[in-house]
Amino acid sequence: MSDLLIWLRSLATHAFDHAWAWRMLVAASIGILGIWLARWVARALDRLMLRLQVEQILRSFLRNVSYAIAVIVALIAALDYAGVPTTSLLAVVGAAGLAIGLALKDSLANIASGVMLIMLRPFHTGDSVQIAGLEGIVDSVRIFQTTLHTGDNRVIILPNSQITAAPIINFTTRGERRLDLNIGIGYSDDLAAARTSLIAAANGNRRVKSEPAPEVLLLELGDTRVSLQLRAWVPAGEVAFARSELLETIHGSFAGQGIRIPVLQREVHVHHHGTAMTVEEGVQATTPRA
Incomplete structure (x- = not known):
């Protein structure tokens, strides 16, 4: 953190330094070029997954993740070229990421479970399934949740983390x-x-x-x-x-x-004996005519 503060104070010293300005221009160019390359990589990966017939939801997730990673790498490279102490910056970002991860651990668990469901494919859209005792037709499988609808048109929304932790019965797989x-x-x-x-x-x-x-x-x-x-x-x-x-x-x-x-049929017989009363119960089968 102290290295980062020292670099920030040095900005005033180099405000009219042409070499420093050129360095900042090159760093900005690296960042812009890196973002452009990140978009190109994401689109290329999406086209590859489309040819491989990867599920749309998984394609979107992997495309966004690859783009985010490429952008982060490009920005770190640009900041490093500009002389920013990236070690301290990464420590700050890492601490912030850890705090966010702890706060969103349930959501992250749903994301991980969603990726597992999309990759392992225990069911597809339109399948009739029973999950954790709930039965319905699969409408959609998204990163955070899966949506079903029942025979009487009720909608069931299940967090993906609960689905991967529960037994899944697929009534449609075998036809x-x-x-x-x-x-x-x-x-x-x-x-x-x-x-x-x-x-x-x-x-x-x-x-x-x-x-x-x-x-x-x-x-x-x-x-x-x-x-x-x-x-x-x-x-x-x-x-x-x-x-x-x-x-x-x-x-x-x-x-x-x-x-x-x-x-x-249950028959109840009540017997009176003076002031006393006894009750007898019995069960018998009758065969009523249709």
């Missing part, structure tokens, strides 16, 4: 998802007929893929029902529609064959 439908039937119903109806419902749906073929598994023999699971592969973006259509088809098919889906 297809397995749809699992759990269906219960009564013990008196025909298991084979129910299985055939479920397979037929899946094969008759235009959204269900033929390969892998739909399948039905017996999941559990419960207290009141036989639990079956229909597994069918559908396009990743059509899961909700396929689920609705299959349930509607299965409901109609079961009704036509007399297959009933057990419904749990």
Whole structure:
């Protein structure tokens, strides 16, 4: 810092020194030329990344960073040529940078996470994802934050540092998802007929893929029902529609064959014994007709 103050005091001494004025002119030229070169380098780097098909957000970030670094180098070179004690200046700039970095550590963490997301690409714009328990469609991935929108058009804005620290489920990457439908039937119903109806419902749906073929598994023999699971592969973006259509088809098919889906009902029996009263509760399955 003292070297910098000494240099500032010397400005008055050299105010009419032609050699010193020439030195300042050359230093200014170095700075201007350096800034021009910084812009040229940034544009050249941007064109290179465009040919390499680098993400737009990453391109913009790297272009700005490269430009800033080149400008800083040019200014330091110009100041050094002008005789400015750059060691003291760098110490001041470094201390200021450290203070700013500590104050903006959360924002810097978001920037670092944003660069990681853009480079590693765990998801792209338009992907259906679940992040930290929140599910939606990716609208944009920016340096500080990522924006999603839900099926009912709510907007979710997530700081990038939270995304990289949380599990990410991408429903779109592989193009297809397995749809699992759990269906219960009564013990008196025909298991084979129910299985055939479920397979037929899946094969008759235009959204269900033929390969892998739909399948039905017996999941559990419960207290009141036989639990079956229909597994069918559908396009990743059509899961909700396929689920609705299959349930509607299965409901109609079961009704036509007399297959009933057990419904749990709770019955409460109250018994009076003089002044005493007892309560009995029980759960039973009924099979209402469709």
